[in-house]
Amino acid sequence: MxxxxxxxxxxxxxxxxxxxxxxxxxxxxxxxxxxxxxxxxxxxxxxxxxxxxxxxxxxxxxxxxxxxxxxxxxxxxxxxxxxxxxxxxxxxxxxxxxxxxxxxxxxxxxxxxxxxxxxxxxxPGVSSVMAAAARTRRPLCARTDRFAVLPATLADDALLSAIAAAESVAILKLGRHFARVKALIEGMGLTDRATYAERIGQAGERVLPLGETGETAPYFAMILLYKGAEPAILDALNGPHLR
Structure with a gap:
């Protein structure tokens, strides 16, 4: 055998x-x-x-x-x-x-x-997306919200259309694509709706609003973005960010 x-x-x-x-x-x-x-x-x-x-x-x-x-x-x-x-x-x-x-x-x-x-x-294991949501106290989605997980390696047009089509988004694999993705989100007027999470659960973990980041990020980093209208989620997002 x-x-x-x-x-x-x-x-x-x-x-x-x-x-x-x-x-x-x-x-x-x-x-x-x-x-x-x-x-x-x-x-x-x-x-x-x-x-x-x-x-x-x-x-x-x-x-x-x-x-x-x-x-x-x-x-x-x-x-x-x-x-x-x-x-x-x-x-x-x-x-x-x-x-x-x-x-x-x-x-x-x-x-x-x-x-x-x-x-x-x-x-199965706990994914980085779920761990980041828990660590940042950012609910991902509720009720009829659409949730999209996107690799930062996608072209600009693909990222823009996917973000526009969902209420909640996680963008993974940032690395060398971070500055470009950050600029896209800024161009959509959504920077204040986004949180940056780096090395969640590892040494060197960092969590901060996307607007307070620099222009570089490691591979093990992501952006959590919510543009929906669920009151319970919006109330949670209006609370203080963890550092």
Whole structure:
């Protein structure tokens, strides 16, 4: 019998936001696999570390941080056979994934390569969007509000139309796109409706009104924007921002 493949959602960074199921699987799995940025440490592993055991084997998936699709896919092409070998030997493998595995999660790549071949279970995690809403005390939506999650990598026209079509918006993956996205929101007259959240649940967390930010942002940052009319949400947004 083959081992089982688990995609384990770890939440945005705070180890206390892991689910009980996630912590159990992390303790029991024979093998732990996790993404590793070029020349850096693994955020996913650091989140899971309190729940890992000394006897577990580890597979580091060394990612190439490129805007091109092919280099990033190559890392998963190399990792998939290593994980498959462990599964074929009957060992359970837990793949660590920041946030939620199926919400812009890196586990999607391994699921596409291995999920149809081996018993696979996806363990949901707290997404950065939900954690940011809780941390900033900004309700995301209510009643008939439309909520859109948008990557900052979209072109200007696509972002503008998507923001216009929803009452509530979360814009992710800011990084080098931040100044452009900030200017778009300013041009729509919505800056005072937006909050900036950076590295939620991690060291260096920052939360402040969008209008008080500079012109640069890390990849792990987002903008929460509400332009709807639900009274309860508007009352909450009129409260003080957390710093």
């Amino acid at each position: 083959s081992g089982r493949l688990f995609g384990v959602g770890l939440g945005p960074g705070d180890p206390e936001l892991l689910t009980l199921k996630a912590t159990r699987i992390l303790r029991e799995a024979s093998v732990i696999a996790y993404p590793l940025s070029e020349g850096g440490a693994s955020l996913a592993r650091s989140i899971a570390e309190p729940h890992l055991g000394p006897a577990q084997r580890e597979i580091a998936i060394e990612l190439c941080m490129s805007t091109e699709r092919a280099p990033g896919q190559g890392a998963y092409d190399l990792a998939a056979p290593r994980i498959a070998a462990e599964l074929d030997a009957g060992h359970d493998v837990a793949v660590l994934c920041e946030g939620d595995p199926f919400f812009y999660g890196s586990f999607l790549q391994l699921f596409a390569r291995l999920g149809h071949r081996y018993p696979t279970e996806v363990v």
